[in-house]
Amino acid sequence: MASVGVATSHHLYPPFPTDITTAPLVAVSLSKLESGDQAESQAFYDASKNLGFFYLKLEGSSLGESVVQGAEQLHQVQLEFFKRPQSEKEEYAREKIDPFFGYRKAELKFKDEDGTPKKNETYNMRKDDFMGNADPLPCHPLATKNWDVLKQYVVDCRAAIDLMLSHLEKHLQLPKGTLAQLHRITALSGDHVRFNQAAIQPWSDDNARAAEHTDFGTLTILMNWLGGLQIKHPETQAWVYVKPMPGFAIVNLGDALVKLTAGILRSNIHRVVPPAPPQDGLTRNSLVYFSRPEDAVVLRRMKGDLIDQQPLSQKDEEPEMTAQEWTLRRSVGDLKGVYTHKGGLELRQGQMVDVKQTGLIA
Ligand SMILES: O=C(O)CCC(=O)C(=O)O
Numbered sequence: 001m002a003s004v005g006v007a008t009s010h011h012l013y014p015p016f017p018t019d020i021t022t023a024p025l026v027a028v029s030l031s032k033l034e035s036g037d038q039a040e041s042q043a044f045y046d047a048s049k050n051l052g053f054f055y056l057k058l059e060g061s062s063l064g065e066s067v068v069q070g071a072e073q074l075h076q077v078q079l080e081f082f083k084r085p086q087s088e089k090e091e092y093a094r095e096k097i098d099p100f101f102g103y104r105k106a107e108l109k110f111k112d113e114d115g116t117p118k119k120n121e122t123y124n125m126r127k128d129d130f131m132g133n134a135d136p137l138p139c140h141p142l143a144t145k146n147w148d149v150l151k152q153y154v155v156d157c158r159a160a161i162d163l164m165l166s167h168l169e170k171h172l173q174l175p176k177g178t179l180a181q182l183h184r185i186t187a188l189s190g191d192h193v194r195f196n197q198a199a200i201q202p203w204s205d206d207n208a209r210a211a212e213h214t215d216f217g218t219l220t221i222l223m224n225w226l227g228g229l230q231i232k233h234p235e236t237q238a239w240v241y242v243k244p245m246p247g248f249a250i251v252n253l254g255d256a257l258v259k260l261t262a263g264i265l266r267s268n269i270h271r272v273v274p275p276a277p278p279q280d281g282l283t284r285n286s287l288v289y290f291s292r293p294e295d296a297v298v299l300r301r302m303k304g305d306l307i308d309q310q311p312l313s314q315k316d317e318e319p320e321m322t323a324q325e326w327t328l329r330r331s332v333g334d335l336k337g338v339y340t341h342k343g344g345l346e347l348r349q350g351q352m353v354d355v356k357q358t359g360l361i362a
């Protein structure tokens with residue numbers, strides 16, 4: 001049933017339901033962005049301004065197909081990883097190795113049949129370890145065993161991201177290389193590959209609300225096999241599911257791009273909830289590549305004719321900090337919440353503890 005040049009495993013799962021409203025993501029072709037197709041580039045820029053989410057069609061591009069192949073391989077690795085004994089995974093816990101990189105579990109209020117609390121889990125592996133930019137953090141033997149696949153995935157995702165940044169730069173009327181200079185693969189950054197696993201769990205309004213977030217980096221490349229991701233429709237405010245599509249990535253923009261462009265670009269609120277039937281009743285995994293500005297970049301609006309025309313907002317009054325500080329503070333819950341299109345960080349009552357407990361966000 002593979003509809004793409006590279007075999008995918010989506011068909012091994014129950015199908016995404018046909019009777020639910022889905023998010024209106026446009027599809028942008030990586031191969032057309034590679035060849036400089038103007039209409040495609042415009043469609044990409046429009047999606048980046050209007051929704052902040054789109055499908056990136058990977059088939060038909062050798063880079064794209066390498067991403068699909070890497071994702072399928074890493075999906076198998078993450079299935080194996082999450083099955084490992086708890087004590088083994090916890091040797092690589094964030095508490096032990098790094099505030100941001102490593103393994104983390106969040107226990108849920110629901111229990112397995114044997115009475116153990118269900119959990120959502122993540123494993124963050126940093127780009128700088130694969131690229132040799134830093135002394136590697138301790139990592140699980142499965143990561144060591146699959147180092148080359150992980151490294152290739154980092155290189156490929158970054159190539160796709162760098163290409164997208166070059167298109168953004170052009171539309172934002174910035175000198176060539178402006179965004180690239182803030183995102184050099186050779187420089188230390190918060191970029192990472194994340195394995196995500198969510199336990200089978202019933203719907204919970206509290207968990208769904210607590211999982212709402214915007215990504216806080218630059219561009220995110222998301223591969224998933226089951227539904228469960230929802231975005232908040234910017235016009236109707238309704239939560240709508242995003243359908244996983246074999247051969248396509250889901251790409252979304254993060255808060256750093258909103259900040260750098262003074263709100264020209266959009267980071268849309270989203271969350272992960274239990275998949276809708278017939279995809280419920282299954283453990284859900286996703287594989288994410290998060291890109292961030294380099295650690296040393298101070299997050300503030302860039303200079304440029306188009307950006308200068310943007311009105312000053314609450315965001316411009318927030319204390320300036322480096323991407324490294326911003327990432328850390330967002331991830332430990334110091335700067336929590338949803339980074340809205342109009343204002344700054346929206347701090348919501350009652351969410352301060354819950355967000356972290358869901359384990360569904362960074
Ligand atoms: O698992 C997904 O589909 C989305 C995950 C996500 O939004 C995130 O990890 O930031």
Ligand SMILES: [Fe+2]
Pocket residue numbers: 213214215270
């Ligand atoms: Fe996200």
